Amino acid sequence: MTVMETTGTTDSCAAPAYQPGRRPDGQDSYTISEVVGITGLTAHTLRWYERIGLMPHIDRSHTGQRRYSNRDLDWLDLVGKLRLTGMPVADMVRYAELVREGDHTYGDRFELLKATRQDVLTRIAELQDTLAVLDRKINFYADAGRALASERS
Numbered sequence: 136m137t138v139m140e141t142t143g144t145t146d147s148c149a150a151p152a153y154q155p156g157r158r159p160d161g162q163d164s165y166t167i168s169e170v171v172g173i174t175g176l177t178a179h180t181l182r183w184y185e186r187i188g189l190m191p192h193i194d195r196s197h198t199g200q201r202r203y204s205n206r207d208l209d210w211l212d213l214v215g216k217l218r219l220t221g222m223p224v225a226d227m228v229r230y231a232e233l234v235r236e237g238d239h240t241y242g243d244r245f246e247l248l249k250a251t252r253q254d255v256l257t258r259i260a261e262l263q264d265t266l267a268v269l270d271r272k273i274n275f276y277a278d279a280g281r282a283l284a285s286e287r288s
Contacts, residue, residue, distance in 0.1 A: 163205040164194075170203045174211050181211075188228050189214060191235060220255050 156173045157163070167178050174181075181201075184190040190210065194202045217227050230247055233240040 157205060160205055165203040167201045189231050220251050222251050
């Protein structure tokens with residue numbers, strides 16, 4: 136059972152447009168090795184996500200091996216995006232808990248994602264300022280290099 140299945144709801148925003156290597160729904164029983172190949176995460180990371188509650192329940196085969204579904208892959212894709220935002224792991228776990236708690240937590244999820252969005256916008260502005268400094272330095276050295284080359288000719 137996936138995070139989204141535990142609530143009886145789906146988070147359509149979690150699903151990526153396409154991921155190579157995915158099977159059609161109904162045939163989507165992936166081993167941990169296959170998920171490693173699809174997501175680029177390590178098996179250790181996948182087990183850790185499960186242990187800390189970020190991936191709260193993964194189905195198991197009759198031999199006890201983890202079996203992931205397309206919905207689990209969708210969730211992992213969302214978690215990857217949240218990681219890229221710089222969201223702390225504790226906040227990602229809190230978000231997963233809120234999803235499991237159900238629709239009445241929409242407001243809390245909204246606030247958490249809105250705060251994360253503001254953090255991302257702040258980081259983007261900082262990176263744009265940094266990029267402008269780099270561009271000025273690159274232009275300076277390009278101009279200086281051309282001036283030196285013309286002096287030598």
